[in-house]
Amino acid sequence: MKEKILSLFGFPPPTPLIKTYGPWKNGTTTVDNALIVDGRNVSNAAALKAIFNELQEGVKQIMANGKVLIYSIQPELLEDVHHSTYQRSLEGISRSLAKELGGKGTTVNLIKLPPNVDVKNYKTVEEFFTSGRSAFITGQAVSANEASSSGREFSEKICVVTGGAGGIGSATVKRLAAEGATVIIADMPQMEERAKTLLSDTSASLSEGKVSFLGADLTKADARKQLLETIKEKHGRIDVLINNAGITRDKTLKNMPEHYWDSLIAINLTAVINLTEDALAMGLIPEGGRIISTSSISGIAGNFGQTNYTATKAALIGYSASKSKELKSKGITINAIAPGYIETDMVKTMPLMTRIFAERLTSLAQAGKPEDIAEAMAFLAHPGAESINGQVLRVCGGSFLGA
Numbered sequence: 055m056k057e058k059i060l061s062l063f064g065f066p067p068p069t070p071l072i073k074t075y076g077p078w079k080n081g082t083t084t085v086d087n088a089l090i091v092d093g094r095n096v097s098n099a100a101a102l103k104a105i106f107n108e109l110q111e112g113v114k115q116i117m118a119n120g121k122v123l124i125y126s127i128q129p130e131l132l133e134d135v136h137h138s139t140y141q142r143s144l145e146g147i148s149r150s151l152a153k154e155l156g157g158k159g160t161t162v163n164l165i166k167l168p169p170n171v172d173v174k175n176y177k178t179v180e181e182f183f184t185s186g187r188s189a190f191i192t193g194q195a196v197s198a199n200e201a202s203s204s205g206r207e208f209s210e211k212i213c214v215v216t217g218g219a220g221g222i223g224s225a226t227v228k229r230l231a232a233e234g235a236t237v238i239i240a241d242m243p244q245m246e247e248r249a250k251t252l253l254s255d256t257s258a259s260l261s262e263g264k265v266s267f268l269g270a271d272l273t274k275a276d277a278r279k280q281l282l283e284t285i286k287e288k289h290g291r292i293d294v295l296i297n298n299a300g301i302t303r304d305k306t307l308k309n310m311p312e313h314y315w316d317s318l319i320a321i322n323l324t325a326v327i328n329l330t331e332d333a334l335a336m337g338l339i340p341e342g343g344r345i346i347s348t349s350s351i352s353g354i355a356g357n358f359g360q361t362n363y364t365a366t367k368a369a370l371i372g373y374s375a376s377k378s379k380e381l382k383s384k385g386i387t388i389n390a391i392a393p394g395y396i397e398t399d400m401v402k403t404m405p406l407m408t409r410i411f412a413e414r415l416t417s418l419a420q421a422g423k424p425e426d427i428a429e430a431m432a433f434l435a436h437p438g439a440e441s442i443n444g445q446v447l448r449v450c451g452g453s454f455l456g457a
């Protein structure tokens with residue numbers, strides 16, 4: 055998302071900063087306009103009032119495009135009823151505040167930690183949510199497990215991006231390549247030329263050697279097998295598997311032709327599960343591995359004419375949640391990203407009014423860019439994001455759909 059430039063139009067000059075970060079590694083945006091509030095001790099009305107006061111003071115000082123991050127404890131992990139109840143109130147506050155501050159491009163998010171952890175172990179999470187990298191994420195409550203950073207540096211990672219020649223996919227390829235990772239695009243064979251064009255003149259150019267293209271129709275079992283065999287032979291492992299390939303075939307349920315249903319389920323769901331399970335069964339995804347699937351907020355809210363699409367996108371959220379329990383002991387995380395309205399070729403076929411509504415019905419009142427999703431992918435793929443597992447991260451500008 056382009057950060058709003060309200061501060062250029064007569065907004066007051068910077069007031070004293072509440073917290074300063076940066077500069078960020080790898081050329082990502084520096085944001086020194088962040089308010090971080092630790093609400094983990096809130097267990098009664100007086101403590102909640104103190105948070106109100108702190109936030110009120112903070113939001114008066116924060117400038118446009120600011121970042122508000124609130125720490126809480128996952129209520130379900132607390133035995134004390136009062137503590138658990140009041141922790142939940144922080145979720146309500148952050149969701150409402152996101153709507154109030156969205157007009158100035160400021161985001162508000164809540165991180166729900168386990169009890170008795172050291173917040174310093176969540177540096178990667180904090181950096182992401184207080185930087186421009188999360189500019190299109192707001193009003194979210196993200197649960198994090200215990201953290202103790204480990205794993206290979208990003209530059210040593212082998213990443214596979216399915217649908218890597220598409221809008222979101224190619225932005226993700228560029229982002230991971232900018233981190234120095236080796237990236238393999240897995241897309242329909244006929245998309246190789248498109249990938250070359252999209253990625254030329256970037257550090258992810260196919261001629262540079264760090265990024266390669268493998269053609270595969272992922273709905274075909276033999277093509278998936280060939281893909282994984284080739285990756286095993288050339289790279290030995292997959293540190294980051296991004297299941298991003300997807301299509302839409304919209305019709306109301308009553309009028310939906312069977313082939314719309316079948317083709318969509320085949321690519322958006324069964325191909326994802328089969329590719330992931332095969333990669334795991336072949337031992338290709340090592341400890342520290344990351345699996346990220348592109349879901350959609352439609353999979354959370356439902357959408358007219360999209361029963362097939364939303365069946366798959368909801369299922370991917372379910373797959374991450376249930377598979378995460380099994381993979382936890384192997385040190386592998388699996389998460390879903392739910393984009394909202396993102397300007398890519400896929401949405402160009404939508405009627406104009408639908409597109410205008412999709413933009414307006416968000417706290418930030420604008421559409422996202424493929425780069426917003428790419429940043430979220432890079433965040434979840436990061437070695438320091440090990441605490442995020444089995445989650446769905448909405449990157450939707452605070453869309454009111456399903457919120």
Ligand SMILES: NC(=O)c1ccc[n+]([C@@H]2O[C@H](COP(=O)([O-])OP(=O)(O)OC[C@H]3O[C@@H](n4cnc5c(N)ncnc54)[C@H](O)[C@@H]3O)[C@@H](O)[C@H]2O)c1
Pocket residue numbers: 216217218219220221222223240241242245270271272273298299300301321348349350351392393394395396397398399400401
């Ligand atoms: N654009 C949005 O607003 C939006 C919103 C929510 C979710 N998403 C999801 O994000 C993902 C990427 O979407 P996008 O907007 O970049 O779309 P896109 O059409 O630009 O890219 C999709 C890619 O998937 C590839 N693909 C399709 N079928 C394939 C198959 N059988 N085998 C291999 N590759 C195949 C295509 O060739 C294409 O490169 C999709 O899963 C989509 O459902 C997009």
